[in-house]
Amino acid sequence: MTTSITPTKAGLPPAPPVEAARRGFIEIIAPYAYIAPFFLLFAVFGLIPLLFTFYVALFDWNPIGEHVFVGLDNFDRLLGDVRFWNAARNTVSIWLLSTVPQLLVALVLAHLLNHARLRLAVFFRMTMLVPYITSVAATAIVFVQMFDRDYGLLNWLLGLVGFEHIDFTQSVTGSHVLIAVMVTWRWFGYTTLLYLASLQAVSREIYEAAAVDGAGNVRQFLHISLPALRPVIVFTIVTSTIGGLQIFTEALLVNRGAANTCGPIRQCQTLTLFLFEQGFIQFKFGYAAAIGVALFVMVVGFAGLNYFLSTRIRPVKG
Amino acid sequence: MSMTRPRSGDRVRWWTYALLALAAFACLFPLYWMFIVATTDTATATTLPPEIVPGGNFFHLAGLVFSTVPFVRSVVNSLVVAGTIGVGQAVLCALAGFAFAKLRFRGRDALFLLVVLTMTVPTQLAIVPQYMITSLLGWVDTLQALIVPGLANAFGIFWMRQHISSTISDEILQAARIDGASTWQIFWRVAFPLVRPAAFVLGLLGFVTAWNDFLWPFVVLKSPEMYTVQIAIKALQNSFNIDLGLAMSGSFLATLPLLVLFVFVGRRMVAGIMDGAFKG
Numbered sequence: 001m002t003t004s005i006t007p008t009k010a011g012l013p014p015a016p017p018v019e020a021a022r023r024g025f026i027e028i029i030a031p032y033a034y035i036a037p038f039f040l041l042f043a044v045f046g047l048i049p050l051l052f053t054f055y056v057a058l059f060d061w062n063p064i065g066e067h068v069f070v071g072l073d074n075f076d077r078l079l080g081d082v083r084f085w086n087a088a089r090n091t092v093s094i095w096l097l098s099t100v101p102q103l104l105v106a107l108v109l110a111h112l113l114n115h116a117r118l119r120l121a122v123f124f125r126m127t128m129l130v131p132y133i134t135s136v137a138a139t140a141i142v143f144v145q146m147f148d149r150d151y152g153l154l155n156w157l158l159g160l161v162g163f164e165h166i167d168f169t170q171s172v173t174g175s176h177v178l179i180a181v182m183v184t185w186r187w188f189g190y191t192t193l194l195y196l197a198s199l200q201a202v203s204r205e206i207y208e209a210a211a212v213d214g215a216g217n218v219r220q221f222l223h224i225s226l227p228a229l230r231p232v233i234v235f236t237i238v239t240s241t242i243g244g245l246q247i248f249t250e251a252l253l254v255n256r257g258a259a260n261t262c263g264p265i266r267q268c269q270t271l272t273l274f275l276f277e278q279g280f281i282q283f284k285f286g287y288a289a290a291i292g293v294a295l296f297v298m299v300v301g302f303a304g305l306n307y308f309l310s311t312r313i314r315p316v317k318g
Numbered sequence: 319m320s321m322t323r324p325r326s327g328d329r330v331r332w333w334t335y336a337l338l339a340l341a342a343f344a345c346l347f348p349l350y351w352m353f354i355v356a357t358t359d360t361a362t363a364t365t366l367p368p369e370i371v372p373g374g375n376f377f378h379l380a381g382l383v384f385s386t387v388p389f390v391r392s393v394v395n396s397l398v399v400a401g402t403i404g405v406g407q408a409v410l411c412a413l414a415g416f417a418f419a420k421l422r423f424r425g426r427d428a429l430f431l432l433v434v435l436t437m438t439v440p441t442q443l444a445i446v447p448q449y450m451i452t453s454l455l456g457w458v459d460t461l462q463a464l465i466v467p468g469l470a471n472a473f474g475i476f477w478m479r480q481h482i483s484s485t486i487s488d489e490i491l492q493a494a495r496i497d498g499a500s501t502w503q504i505f506w507r508v509a510f511p512l513v514r515p516a517a518f519v520l521g522l523l524g525f526v527t528a529w530n531d532f533l534w535p536f537v538v539l540k541s542p543e544m545y546t547v548q549i550a551i552k553a554l555q556n557s558f559n560i561d562l563g564l565a566m567s568g569s570f571l572a573t574l575p576l577l578v579l580f581v582f583v584g585r586r587m588v589a590g591i592m593d594g595a596f597k598g
Contacts, residue, residue, distance in 0.1 A: 109341055128341065130580065134348075272442065291443075
């Protein structure tokens with residue numbers, strides 16, 4: 001066993017038996033030792049907390065007091081809680097408003113960037129990653145200022161062309177749009193680069209052959225680029241579903257007067273923010289865990305549904 | 319390089335540049351705007367028409383940032399957290415990626431599938447028990463509560479495995495084996511140096527993510543001297559001072575180090591992200 005793993009070099013004397021056995025053992029466990037840190041960290045900070053969420057959700061759990069088993073009471077209350085349904089609606093709305101435009105914009109930009117004779121290609125690619133390296137907190141503060149009702153740049157421009165000022169932070173639709181703009185701004189460039197990488201793997205000859213056959217830009221995009229992008233599109237739809245349903249920081253920073261509810265009428269409180277409010281402001285750990293379970297069901301459901309749809313629906317052959 | 323890329327036949331139209339320039343403008347303008355507001359006083363930030371050139375008030379506002387929150391301390395905290403996570407991810411993910419790419423062991427494929435599956439688990443919603451565990455470890459209000467959970471991740475392992483299997487031939491490793499190198503030596507002396515560029519980009523991505531992380535530090539950190547920069551920004555926004563310029567100055571100061579870093583390594587980050595992406 002030992003020899004097959006660590007063959008001795010011709011010139012060197014073989015290791016003493018005890019030494020060889022010790023080394024052999026180390027060699028056998030080495031691969032497991034190399035992957036162990038990840039599994040250990042994931043278990044302690046990911047899997048166990050996730051499973052424990054389902055357990056805590058069955059209790060009236062005060063962090064510094066009693067834990068009383070209440071069965072499914074938390075879920076019962078949750079389903080009758082208008083704040084929960086409000087947060088669920090806000091979450092889905094913000095997620096749709098941020099994901100759909102983001103992926104479409106990325107598709108178009110990736111197609112434009114995938115041009116052999118494009119000048120400044122490196123510059124364009126690099127600038128698109130700038131939002132990704134900017135923190136969500138900084139992004140939120142700038143965008144809230146730019147979208148301010150009274151002194152924001154955007155409303156100033158709207159006023160110049162004769163429109164009424166829009167109160168982005170205080171209205172339901174306005175606050176959803178504002179958060180969606182922040183999320184889209186942060187991620188569209190990153191998604192563009194992922195799409196571009198896939199496009200570049202398509203060989204030039206295929207496009208040339210299509211061009212010879214008279215296929216224009218749009219048809220090349222629909223019949224060559226789009227099918228080639230299928231795997232990465234599925235990937236980005238699933239990841240943006242998982243991320244988009246857990247939006248927190250943007251919502252927390254929109255209304256500093258009522259940060260934990262994202263405004264006086266909870267107009268943009270997402271489920272993660274509702275979870276945070278119940279868990280770490282109200283200290284209702286059991287109820288917060290129940291929100292976590294509901295969010296889990298939603299994320300798994302939507303991600304699964306999107307995966308199913310995006311892998312099943314195929315473009316019409318033509 | 320550019321000659322081998324697809325669609326070399328047709329000319330680039332003017333509207334291609336127009337749209338790309340618009341996208342570039344959209345990416346850069348908010349940062350420029352942040353700088354404008356960060357350098358003007360309250361009166362200017364709330365006047366119309368808005369100023370569009372930087373004012374001369376930057377040092378005044380920066381001074382206010384430093385006196386309102388322990389900002390220097392928070393930058394140091396962020397550097398410690400993000401730096402350790404970056405290095406940790408580069409090494410630990412390369413190590414695990416090496417094991418999955420090049421070592422034969424029982425259960426390897428099933429374990430790798432497990433790693434990939436963990437990427438789809440939304441762990442953020444388990445934040446209440448995560449806090450309980452952190453509290454149990456006595457790590458509340460400490461930096462290790464931020465560092466340890468981030469030291470290795472599934473994405474990084476997946477990424478390094480891709481790089482290692484595509485760039486390192488089995489022959490090189492076998493040659494090292496015949497020379498009597500242990501598995502650890504083969505990793506550290508042969509494999510890791512060969513994938514160091516990829517590990518570097520991975521470490522950068524880990525650094526940026528950790529630097530910008532918000533929810534977990536916000537929940538775990540209690541005292542101002544433990545704050546990371548992102549939490550310091552939130553504290554600035556919270557302070558009773560209604561000055562917009564103050565929060566903007568803080569945001570700008572928190573973003574500046576990453577922008578400077580990006581000027582030097584942005585190209586490699588772009589290449590790295592595109593390399594690690596799906597092909598075909």
